[in-house]
Amino acid sequence: MSVYQATASAPVNIACIKYWGKRDTKLILPTNSSLSVTLDQDHLRSTTTSRADPSFKTDRLWLNGKEEEIKDVGRLSTCIKEMKRLRREVEDKNPNEPKLSTYGVHIASKNNFPTAAGLASSASGFAALVSSLAALYKLPATPSELSLISRQGSGSACRSLFGGYVAWEMGSASDGSDSLAIEVAPQSHWPDIHALICVVSDDKKGTSSTSGMQRTVETSPLLQHRIKHVVPERMEAIKKAILARDFDSFARITMQDSNQFHAVCLDTDPPIFYMNDVSRTIIAIITEYNRVSVENGGKLKAAYTYDAGPNAVIYAPKENLKEIISLIIKYFPQADAFKDPFNLFGAQGVGSGAIVPGFNEAVAKQFPVGSVKNLIHTRVGDGPRVLPAEEALLASSGLPKDLA
Amino acid sequence: MSVYQATASAPVNIACIKYWGKRDTKLILPTNSSLSVTLDQDHLRSTTTSRADPSFKTDRLWLNGKEEEIKDVGRLSTCIKEMKRLRREVEDKNPNEPKLSTYGVHIASKNNFPTAAGLASSASGFAALVSSLAALYKLPATPSELSLISRQGSGSACRSLFGGYVAWEMGSASDGSDSLAIEVAPQSHWPDIHALICVVSDDKKGTSSTSGMQRTVETSPLLQHRIKHVVPERMEAIKKAILARDFDSFARITMQDSNQFHAVCLDTDPPIFYMNDVSRTIIAIITEYNRVSVENGGKLKAAYTYDAGPNAVIYAPKENLKEIISLIIKYFPQADAFKDPFNLFGAQGVGSGAIVPGFNEAVAKQFPVGSVKNLIHTRVGDGPRVLPAEEALLASSGLPKDLA
Numbered sequence: 001m002s003v004y005q006a007t008a009s010a011p012v013n014i015a016c017i018k019y020w021g022k023r024d025t026k027l028i029l030p031t032n033s034s035l036s037v038t039l040d041q042d043h044l045r046s047t048t049t050s051r052a053d054p055s056f057k058t059d060r061l062w063l064n065g066k067e068e069e070i071k072d073v074g075r076l077s078t079c080i081k082e083m084k085r086l087r088r089e090v091e092d093k094n095p096n097e098p099k100l101s102t103y104g105v106h107i108a109s110k111n112n113f114p115t116a117a118g119l120a121s122s123a124s125g126f127a128a129l130v131s132s133l134a135a136l137y138k139l140p141a142t143p144s145e146l147s148l149i150s151r152q153g154s155g156s157a158c159r160s161l162f163g164g165y166v167a168w169e170m171g172s173a174s175d176g177s178d179s180l181a182i183e184v185a186p187q188s189h190w191p192d193i194h195a196l197i198c199v200v201s202d203d204k205k206g207t208s209s210t211s212g213m214q215r216t217v218e219t220s221p222l223l224q225h226r227i228k229h230v231v232p233e234r235m236e237a238i239k240k241a242i243l244a245r246d247f248d249s250f251a252r253i254t255m256q257d258s259n260q261f262h263a264v265c266l267d268t269d270p271p272i273f274y275m276n277d278v279s280r281t282i283i284a285i286i287t288e289y290n291r292v293s294v295e296n297g298g299k300l301k302a303a304y305t306y307d308a309g310p311n312a313v314i315y316a317p318k319e320n321l322k323e324i325i326s327l328i329i330k331y332f333p334q335a336d337a338f339k340d341p342f343n344l345f346g347a348q349g350v351g352s353g354a355i356v357p358g359f360n361e362a363v364a365k366q367f368p369v370g371s372v373k374n375l376i377h378t379r380v381g382d383g384p385r386v387l388p389a390e391e392a393l394l395a396s397s398g399l400p401k402d403l404a
Numbered sequence: 405m406s407v408y409q410a411t412a413s414a415p416v417n418i419a420c421i422k423y424w425g426k427r428d429t430k431l432i433l434p435t436n437s438s439l440s441v442t443l444d445q446d447h448l449r450s451t452t453t454s455r456a457d458p459s460f461k462t463d464r465l466w467l468n469g470k471e472e473e474i475k476d477v478g479r480l481s482t483c484i485k486e487m488k489r490l491r492r493e494v495e496d497k498n499p500n501e502p503k504l505s506t507y508g509v510h511i512a513s514k515n516n517f518p519t520a521a522g523l524a525s526s527a528s529g530f531a532a533l534v535s536s537l538a539a540l541y542k543l544p545a546t547p548s549e550l551s552l553i554s555r556q557g558s559g560s561a562c563r564s565l566f567g568g569y570v571a572w573e574m575g576s577a578s579d580g581s582d583s584l585a586i587e588v589a590p591q592s593h594w595p596d597i598h599a600l601i602c603v604v605s606d607d608k609k610g611t612s613s614t615s616g617m618q619r620t621v622e623t624s625p626l627l628q629h630r631i632k633h634v635v636p637e638r639m640e641a642i643k644k645a646i647l648a649r650d651f652d653s654f655a656r657i658t659m660q661d662s663n664q665f666h667a668v669c670l671d672t673d674p675p676i677f678y679m680n681d682v683s684r685t686i687i688a689i690i691t692e693y694n695r696v697s698v699e700n701g702g703k704l705k706a707a708y709t710y711d712a713g714p715n716a717v718i719y720a721p722k723e724n725l726k727e728i729i730s731l732i733i734k735y736f737p738q739a740d741a742f743k744d745p746f747n748l749f750g751a752q753g754v755g756s757g758a759i760v761p762g763f764n765e766a767v768a769k770q771f772p773v774g775s776v777k778n779l780i781h782t783r784v785g786d787g788p789r790v791l792p793a794e795e796a797l798l799a800s801s802g803l804p805k806d807l808a
Contacts, residue, residue: 221629221630221633221634221664222626222629222630222634222664222667222668222671225625225626225629225633226625226626229625229629230625230626252673255673255674256671256673259670259671259672259673259675260625260626260670260671262670263626263667263668263670263671264626264667266663266664266666266667266670267626267660267663267664267667268663269656269659269660269663270659270687270691271663271687273684273687276681276684277680277681280677280680283674283675283677287674
């Protein structure tokens with residue numbers, strides 16, 4: 001008997017032009033276009049195995065070994081239904097194809113980073129789900145076509161269907177058929193962009209992005225101006241910067257847009273705060289680091305960006321990462337030794353950090369150990385990967401190998 | 405020989421619609437109108453004595469007993485010159501008047517609140533300066549006419565020329581002749597509004613408002629929308645709320661405008677932060693306090709507002725102050741006993757604070773003692789006062805009594 005099964009992994013992406021606000025909450029159609037950098041799956045990824053079998057009575061899904069309910073009208077169910085619909089088109093065209101669209105499907109998914117890292121796993125998760133089902137169903141769909149479906153799972157998941165530099169074009173069709181991801185440039189175009197994720201402790205539970213963004217749409221007078229007048233210009237400018245490998249412009253726009261996203265959160269009633277004093281201090285450090293460079297006739301050397309939480313992601317050309325990591329560790333001493341995946345510091349390690357020449361140390365005070373819990377050094381990466389059978393997360397029983 | 409001397413005091417004001425941005429930095433003409441509540445001089449005030457004497461060779465000024473330089477082209481010098489010009493008009497009309505405008509003037513000023521309190525003293529300071537000179541020179545000028553001059557000392561000082569509820573109308577004339585303060589309603593119209601000033605510790609020196617606001621004008625894409633479309637509507641709405649003594653609307657607009665002011669600061673490049681984690685927590689507490697009231701069918705009971713620093717000012721009807729003070733002290737324990745100028749708590753005192761029924765205690769954690777350094781309870785107050793001779797700050801020598 002044939003086993004119909006496929007495994008795929010998908011990357012995390014971190015936006016430079018932020019998605020905040022839906023014009024259609026059911027179809028997940030955004031109020032503005034957005035743009036992100038796909039991070040390397042060697043460091044951060046979701047992996048999903050899907051299997052179709054005539055003996056499976058219902059669709060089932062396990063996340064990190066724990067079964068999750070697939071609600072009838074939920075986002076998971078929408079994605080699975082849409083993928084089965086595309087499979088049906090394949091079967092209708094070629095009657096020799098097995099009728100996988102009529103079978104139940106078992107799906108096992110896991111993330112290689114802890115939820116506690118504060119990284120949104122829904123983008124990589126839905127991208128991996130859609131990618132594994134596309135492989136299972138042997139769909140001829142392009143990544144942009146698949147992005148239409150992962151978008152309905154989690155908006156920003158559409159951007160994880162590509163590697164490199166990815167735009168989510170908001171589109172204008174009311175059925176969402178033109179609200180999809182496109183590749184602005186592949187990883188290979190500008191592989192030099194690295195990222196340092198600063199995982200920041202937070203005492204308080206933030207507002208969820210799903211409810212937060214709609215409150216902003218309903219109450220922020222400034223959001224409309226951002227949507228209509230600011231983002232369209234920035235989308236064009238940052239695409240140009242990426243194509244020209246112009247880090248100075250890329251960094252300026254990225255920081256401005258992160259700040260404007262948090263500005264419209266603050267303009268929401270009641271206001272939404274995602275950044276805390278640690279986040280603000282990382283901004284002060286990167287601002288000072290850039291100031292030193294610019295005052296010496298150089299260009300911007302790093303760009304911070306913050307999503308709906310206190311964690312900083314710092315983008316920079318690889319050559320600056322050593323200085324940046326040293327600076328961050330100087331102000332935010334680490335409990336554990338820095339994991340140095342690119343071996344920047346050699347056997348000696350980063351130690352207790354260091355200040356770059358000309359840097360005004362007084363821009364911030366040193367924080368207690370644990371204020372930044374973890375530092376993850378990664379870089380721009382590729383798009384979803386179809387993995388060999390030995391990487392499957394489902395056992396021959398059709399249940400997850402790591403069943404909790 | 406006659407002594408020509410006068411003493412006046414002037415109040416602090418705290419804006420509900422914020423002034424942020426100048427269209428003319430020399431004349432101090434704002435990019436938008438603003439509106440404030442004048443606070444009671446019984447608690448917070450600047451006091452100034454001015455004396456004119458033919459023996460004074462130059463104009464001199466002492467602030468809290470320390471002589472300050474009066475720069476030729478500075479703001480102080482502009483205000484003194486303008487006041488002498490108005491005096492000259494008086495002398496021209498009535499040749500019997502002594503020629504005070506040709507005499508040097510000695511000015512002594514002090515604040516009854518420490519600079520460390522983080523309260524801008526320039527508003528009350530310039531209002532007291534102009535008021536004492538107006539009394540010395542026996543000017544027929546109205547408070548609005550005097551506000552034209554104090555505005556050139558420090559923009560928000562123009563609003564301290566009136567008690568109660570005061571608008572600074574931005575005007576449109578290029579010479580600034582229509583950019584002045586008007587009384588929206590006197591203190592007596594709505595005396596029930598009280599204010600709790602939470603003096604917040606801050607490790608870092610913030611961006612000065614003078615340089616910060618111009619950086620916002622130059623770099624924030626959102627500021628233009630605020631100026632053109634948001635503030636004009638809010639000015640009308642809050643005036644209406646004040647005239648109707650409608651605290652619910654007053655509070656909503658006040659909080660929204662404070663948040664939008666800080667949003668445009670964050671939209672500035674590089675971003676400007678004035679609020680810290682303590683400020684954010686006070687917002688969370690007031691938001692929850694209002695939520696409980698609204699969920700029980702009531703109205704908003706308090707409004708926070710933040711100027712260019714981390715201090716909160718909480719406006720509320722007097723009847724709510726006991727609950728508010730108890731809440732703040734619960735989360736921000738005080739080193740010293742609360743000074744209770746309105747005797748809300750009687751002999752027992754406020755103790756360690758208390759939560760109101762239905763309040764979700766988990767909206768914030770308790771902070772260490774000293775996070776909120778001081779609490780000042782005051783209320784809406786009257787405008788500048790001319791004080792009797794025995795309150796003079798200058799000795800018969802023409803030098804300050806408290807010369808440092």
